[in-house]
Amino acid sequence: MSASPSPRSPHVPDAPYAPQVPQVHQVPPPRAAGRRAWLGLLVVLGPVLLVSMDGAILFLAMPRVSQALTPTADQALWILDIYGFAVGSLLIAFGSIGDRFGRLRLLRVGATFFGIGSALAAFAPSPELLIAARALMGVAGATLLPSALAVLSELFADARQRARAIGIFAAAFAAGFAIGPIVGGLLLERFWWGSVFLVNLPVIALFLILAPILLGEVRATRPGRVDAPSVLASAGGLLLVIYGLKHLAAEGMAPAPILSAAVGLALLGWFAARQRRLAHPLLDLSLFRDRTFTFAIISGLVPLAAWSAAAYLAGVYLQSVLDLSVLHAALLAVPGALVLTVVCVVTPFAVDRFGKRAALLACHFLVAVGLLLLLPATTGGGVGWYVASTMVAGVGYGISFAVVADTAVGAVPPERAGSAGAIAETSNEIGNALGIALLGSLAALVFRLQGPELAPTLDETLHLPGLASAVVEDARSAFVDGLRVVALTAGLLHAALGVLALRWLPKAGRAGRADRADRADRADLADRADRDDRAGSDRPAGEEPAGPPDQDRADVVA
Incomplete structure (x- = not known):
């Protein structure tokens, strides 16, 4: 943005040849995070650890589940797989929805349903209800991961602190995979198979109490609307691709998983093409x-x-x-x-x-x-x-x-x-x-x-x-x-x-x-862009902005 000339002094005549000095905007350094942000990180880590643990904790419990509920071979596979299918297929959709409607709100809703799903799974009387409970946990888990990462980006504005916080986040997520089977084994030594799900409830309760106190809400400045076809295409495409790939490993080159993967790839291709045409895409391919x-x-x-x-x-x-x-x-x-x-x-x-x-x-x-x-x-x-x-x-x-x-x-x-x-x-x-x-x-x-x-x-x-x-x-x-x-x-x-x-x-x-x-x-x-949006809302219909964007750009000193 070009600066306007300095105000004229009443004692100094105009100097038409005087050069115009551009304004230089000094970008202030981001404020370092305080104790509250680090406590907020600890609160976020609880659900993250549970989401990764629950991807592996059921492997040790499956023999006990099979004895108690007597699922068929297909039902046993769905009990193990439906959680990962739901998480993987809905991450993109819920990541964008959280950006539009609030990450903390989505985190709290997701944590609540993750707890409900855990309780239902622990006391499921039949394989069908256990599959449904695991599916609910997977849907809830898909709301937690991207929103938790986004909350950290707001808690830690400083790039170095954010990188360290995300490193701790990644450590918790990775540790969950490793300790899931160990925690499951220790619980199964003393309790019935449902205990591997009930262990989630105290962590979820603590999160729901502390999250509103330590985490602030952040919403997009230009949220736009959620494009329903994009949500369905991304979720359906990823679900079919992940399902097809996993069953190709189990069944070999069988027609059903090949068709599933092919249809999923076609849906994802249509999804990618649609994102290029949307003003507010679900996934920014740029x-x-x-x-x-x-x-x-x-x-x-x-x-x-x-x-x-x-x-x-x-x-x-x-x-x-x-x-x-x-x-x-x-x-x-x-x-x-x-x-x-x-x-x-x-x-x-x-x-x-x-x-x-x-x-x-x-x-x-x-x-x-x-x-x-x-x-x-x-x-x-x-x-x-x-x-x-x-x-x-x-x-x-x-x-x-x-x-x-x-x-x-x-x-x-x-x-x-x-x-x-x-x-x-x-x-x-x-x-x-x-x-x-x-x-x-x-x-x-x-x-x-x-x-x-x-x-x-x-x-x-x-x-x-x-x-x-x-x-x-x-x-x-x-x-x-x-x-x-x-x-x-x-x-x-x-x-x-x-x-x-x-x-x-x-x-x-x-x-x-x-x-x-x-x-x-x-x-x-x-x-x-935010200034242009506000100015555009006040501009009469049909009136163009004052100049092209490149002429309105200030020099930035990093």
């Missing part, structure tokens, strides 16, 4: 023009794919090949989970010093090394290699979780942080589904090619009556071969992504300058 943002999202999807596949296959390896108990196998994952949690917290400090480029390089190369440490595993032993693998790869996973969440939320103004956070969380869910579907299918293919032609999976083979010990050993060896192939494939993929990061992402100095300039630019654009 974010993907930012190279660092795009690579960060990829760096969230691929490690989750590797993690989910490795965790699933390693669980089978420990229990069905090495004959360890479920709880023993879960406890072996604790060292890696601790490493992952600590790394999520310290990663923002490392990013401050070395930049996101170096962090993402380290992420992919460390995950690659960790996965390759599974190669020496054998049918006779490999616990040490497994623990070492989870610890080394855990460093990479921790970097990924922290950097991806901060990059997504930091790429947009605070009023759109829910939508951006939903992109990051959705990439995690899709990565999880892809890992089980693609890498799990690769392991199954190796098993079918090298194992005894008795059953399509190791567990089914081991449960066949009258097997000779040599056949059992051959089946276990074939499964270990599949595990090695998956570890090698995923490790090489991460190494390739590390090379791509080296060539594609800007170096730390340029990245830091570009990031600061981009944040100032976004703040300036949002401020100008």
Whole structure:
């Protein structure tokens, strides 16, 4: 914006040749967060931990559930899967809805229904009601994750503090996956299967009491309307894709999951095309023009794919090949989970010093090394290699979780942080589904090619009556071969992504300058757009604004 000339003095004649001095707007530094913000972070972490725990806590309880409710095989699968399907398919929709109607309001509604769903699940008298309760918990969980991330972006206006808060957020979310089976195992030692759901209620109650006190409401300055076709297309497309991928892993190239995935992809394609035409899109696709943002999202999807596949296959390896108990196998994952949690917290400090480029390089190369440490595993032993693998790869996973969440939320103004956070969380869910579907299918293919032609999976083979010990050993060896192939494939993929990061992402100095300039630019654009909206509401119909936007832009000193 050009400045107007200085007011004329009554004692000094006009100077027509005097240059006009542009105004320079100094962007004030964001205010550092105080104790209340950090207490608000602790309050937000409760529901986040529950959402991630409930994705894994039911695995140990399923044998007890099966004894009590006697579900069919299909019902058992739906009890396990419906929660993840609901969370993954609705993240984008609820991220945008929270931006429009208030994150705190959506958090409180979501937490309330998460608690109701937990109570219904704990006392469900039939498989059908348990499936319905788990679906309600999944829908509620989808409201909590993006809104919680968006609330953090408002609590912590300072970029460094926000990055550290999001690192703690990522640590809590990652820790939930690891401690879910352990908490479930401890509860099942003393109580009935419904206790794994009732443990959620005190945390939800505490959140509902403290959230209105410590968390402030934030709404978009230009909310627009929620586009119902976009909500349905995004939710339906993601649900069908995730369902198709998971069932491709379980059933192979069956017609139903292939059709489901194809229809889901078509819906998502229509959804993407529609977003480009909307004035207030549900998902801002222009974010993907930012190279660092795009690579960060990829760096969230691929490690989750590797993690989910490795965790699933390693669980089978420990229990069905090495004959360890479920709880023993879960406890072996604790060292890696601790490493992952600590790394999520310290990663923002490392990013401050070395930049996101170096962090993402380290992420992919460390995950690659960790996965390759599974190669020496054998049918006779490999616990040490497994623990070492989870610890080394855990460093990479921790970097990924922290950097991806901060990059997504930091790429947009605070009023759109829910939508951006939903992109990051959705990439995690899709990565999880892809890992089980693609890498799990690769392991199954190796098993079918090298194992005894008795059953399509190791567990089914081991449960066949009258097997000779040599056949059992051959089946276990074939499964270990599949595990090695998956570890090698995923490790090489991460190494390739590390090379791509080296060539594609800007170096730390340029990245830091570009990031600061981009944040100032976004703040300036949002401020100008808000002023234009207010001026437009007072302008007579048909009257044009005074000048093009570029002429109304002030210099910004970061």
